[in-house]
Amino acid sequence: MPTKSRQVHLATRPDGLPKHDDFKIVDTVLPDIADGQVLVKQLYMSVDPYMRPRLSNDFELNQVMPGGAIGRVVQSRNANFAEGDVVNNLQGFREYAVSNGMDIRKLAPQPGVPLSAYMSVLGATGFIAYGGLLEIGKLKDGEQVFVSTAAGAVGSVAAQIAKIKGCYVIGSTGSDDKAAWLREIGLDAVINYKKTPIQDALKAAAPRGIDVYFDNVGGDHLDAALACMNSLGRVAVCGMISGYNEPGTRTAVRNLSNIIYGRINLRGFVVMDFVHLREQFNRDMAEWMKSGKLKWKDTVLSGIEQAPAAMVGLMRGENTGKMLVKLSD
């Protein structure tokens, strides 16, 4: 039986901050699945900062957008999947997805762990924080750490892992509410960069300098961090959201020459770089979540018609933790 499914298309390339009108909700009808295929009803879809540059470049206009999602198999003509299986996939921004089984991966949800956690702390989001901090940042116990957008999905995991490793952790965020949450989860110093210029605030918050900067922002945050970095410091460059919306006017970085005498290492990375850490990540996260050392928040909007609002809200910094859209129960 054909299935009605709504999808989100990119209608126009955003100029600056994305607007609702840049997206379009489109009704479609999926034909019956063929031999070897499965039909997946999506439960949650992910809305991430990395998508913003792609709205300007890679994503095709008037096509359904891709993105991380978790769904449940509702029909299967593939021997590897049964109805009821929960699967990870990259076919977000639609209510139903069809797969030949190659691009989906079965999840074995643990009792007591909400499904949404597999989209955030236990998913690529948590994993990139873990790998970026430990492998790229080469974090050592007790070091001085700065995490930007520390109340975001990746930042909040990175900041808490640094705390677990006995570090002094400074986080930046853009609202008092998020700052309060960061203090609640144990950060040593919290900067609301909308209230104090980041350069001054960071200098005051980092009396012993910075050994590892986990960068989600770039621009003025990176500049401020470079001014505080200790010798042989590491900058794990996970994202540069400051430049995503206004590439033409984005804050330029001027303190790069500090990396010479400070012998600083800046390094970019993607989650694929950490494949070899997967088991260690699963083990560590399970332990930290169980013991209550690692907390998380999600910001969840409901219904695919909210996907544009989720994207716009993410870019305005309205989320705490992971920005998700719940597509069905």
Next chain:
Amino acid sequence: MPTKSRQVHLATRPDGLPKHDDFKIVDTVLPDIADGQVLVKQLYMSVDPYMRPRLSNDFELNQVMPGGAIGRVVQSRNANFAEGDVVNNLQGFREYAVSNGMDIRKLAPQPGVPLSAYMSVLGATGFIAYGGLLEIGKLKDGEQVFVSTAAGAVGSVAAQIAKIKGCYVIGSTGSDDKAAWLREIGLDAVINYKKTPIQDALKAAAPRGIDVYFDNVGGDHLDAALACMNSLGRVAVCGMISGYNEPGTRTAVRNLSNIIYGRINLRGFVVMDFVHLREQFNRDMAEWMKSGKLKWKDTVLSGIEQAPAAMVGLMRGENTGKMLVKLSD
């Protein structure tokens, strides 16, 4: 017998490009050396880009400036040094230096190698090029390499080592004469950045992208390189001369976000980082110089009264290879 020695003092902190008047030649008289001391008559002194930021910050006003030098022991009351010994030291910018023997190192000049080579290709200059390219840049045979200020002291060594390793080497420089020399010593592509905007020129010169960028310039050169870097590329950040004279207006770097998806590594370093490579460096360089694979040029001014002109000329890019001042025969 007291010794008359002229010294170069920093008289005023330069505003922008250094001018002759920012420096002062001062007559001094050194007292007789004491037990344990040696008197060194300087032969060559080094004038380097790294000195420029220090003129604005670290060097004291109305004091003799420090810098690399080679001299000959002319009096010794230290059992470890004899008259006639040639020694490396960090007491440049003066005709005579007094040492307790702790801050000088005996040189054993090889026959057929001019003394000045120990100030350039065989000195810290060559060594930082070697370590920066091989250890920080992790150069692999046959890669695509870009070296900025490739006709400078460090750049010309880095570019030639990359050629020796079978790489495709692009160099940038600021005059047709220097560009001609770079072609003569075998670079595959040469950019005169004063004639073509570096961004366009580099894109055209690097059809297979860039794996290693040896950065001496920063600013627009770094920006152009970031736009061309291949995945997992390395940027060995040796210097950023573009920002040394005009920190307030220096060209900002805007393509930093390329390091994320490209998983690029930018790393600063100093010559001390390569102590463990010293023997390997000496061996390789001796072989390459003997076989004619590594060529070098020095720009030598004569007499300490030329030291300010050497500094000004260096900052204007008037040198090819190492900028030296010859202080005596």
